[in-house]
Amino acid sequence: MAGDALAGYLHAQAGDFLRSLRMHSESGADTAGVAEAAAALRLAARRISGTLHTFRSLLDAAWADDLRTELSWLSATLAQEHACTSRLARLLEALSRLSGSSPLPPARGELRVLDNDAPGAPQTAQTPRAAGLTVGAARAGALLERQLTLARTRAHSAALQALGSSRFHAVADSVAVLASELPLGPMATVPAAEALARPAELAERRLLDAVAALPLGRAAHPYNAEALVHGLATAPAEEAQDSPWHQVRLLLRLHRYAQEVLHPDGDPVLGHAGLVLDRHRDAAEAAAAAATAARTPRIAPATAYALGVLHADQRHEVEAARFAFQQVWQRATAVTAP
């Protein structure tokens, strides 16, 4: 029966959810433990929510929609703190790299040392990597640290408040119900192969349509300068350009979770493509944070200049992620094409 396979997957995810929740409340002052538990909780919430969405036709629809709304609220609330932390880390690392004070990561398949030791590279010895950040980079870093730490503190309070709320306890109760007894719809008695395949195919079709609408032809050309085309325009212009990619990221995730229900082993290519689109999203949000910081009143020109360089750098990471996604996708479809 379709209900059995679906219930098995959701039971497992509900178990993860409840375990993470217990781990979270038991971690106390262990901030790393708390963060890990929160990440696991978010992951389980996303998987349950995505599965309820894709296989809605097999479930009690009203119940599924309600729980999905609540899980979305929960994971959005919990995600903020982590997002602020990782965004700040990404921006500070970029500032350090742009100041030449942290080593460039080696490009794929190449040993970095070969470049430095190349016999013909002139003058390198005369200009050692700067020992620290320039004034502008240091000030930009301090400004971003202030702004993102403040945002993180707020997000932390909001998460704590959410986890102590009666709304959250109701979500946890619903998930506990889900772990013991899944409210199925009339379709759930159809044989599994048929009933599960159709919603999963629909999820895949939505993904393929969204990918087909992406400008992959342009993304395939390195240095196409597309991601920075609104670099000095208004923020909504960049957001509009990014949103089809963000949409594909979400549809890819739904497809991946649906595949997990059908084939528990998972597809490494989907996982890889998902990571590339995570990087796309992270870089886009980091670029936006740099642009926002640059609008802080009364900052020094050197700070603003560094934030401009940083914004453009992160937009190029956006473009690089699109290029990488195009590569992954092309390889994947080349393999699976008939």
Place this chain on the structure above:
Amino acid sequence: MAGDALAGYLHAQAGDFLRSLRMHSESGADTAGVAEAAAALRLAARRISGTLHTFRSLLDAAWADDLRTELSWLSATLAQEHACTSRLARLLEALSRLSGSSPLPPARGELRVLDNDAPGAPQTAQTPRAAGLTVGAARAGALLERQLTLARTRAHSAALQALGSSRFHAVADSVAVLASELPLGPMATVPAAEALARPAELAERRLLDAVAALPLGRAAHPYNAEALVHGLATAPAEEAQDSPWHQVRLLLRLHRYAQEVLHPDGDPVLGHAGLVLDRHRDAAEAAAAAATAARTPRIAPATAYALGVLHADQRHEVEAARFAFQQVWQRATAVTAP
């Protein structure tokens, strides 16, 4: 005889030099004509100077060295005005592109219209391309225009002064001598095939060695972020990173001119590679001009931010040119490899 082939090439170039000079003095108020004549004059001066360098062993060495010094002075002096004009045009065009107010040039092999018309691209209709520049971009453009126009005016005066100087008249006289009677050295009586081949091979060897020392392995990986690694560090760090590439540009030119003496048809691949390295140099200098403008005292933060974005954009053009050079070079050596 080697002297004959060499003399034939140099006579032709000297003829071009003297014709451009006449055209320059006759153009008067026709600024386009003056600029065209100055460009032709520079080109002939570079070709003569490069040929004197490569085939020095066949010529009266002291005479060749003297004339080469004078031609270098002349072409450097004449190049400044053009460099300021094209740098400003490049930077203003980039500001316009970064503001989304000029269309993105289509990537190779792709029709841009396909992206805009893609059915799934959401929100595009809600955010039309900005009609003009943002405040920061407009101010940055005005600042760059002031600074580069001033530099161009100075360069123009310097060029006029140079062309009216007795030093210049002496150069023109030497080139006229060269056009009628080339001062040869003792080696020039050796048969042409042998005597010309050896210096030309040396020029090629110098080029190949310099290219071998370039970090082409890294340049082959798109979005390697190398060119911006000193984006917030000191200017000399970027210059040190660029200088091996600039060196290859000069050696490529010497090789190309030497090949012209031997094979008048010229090699289109060398010409293409040269254009790519010109783009590398132009982008590097434009990036430096943006960084310099950002150090102007008392500019607004919005101006500095725009200049930071612009600097990073031009450094990515530098990186894109390295990628393109690597592609051209790889194709060229794949064809000619034994």
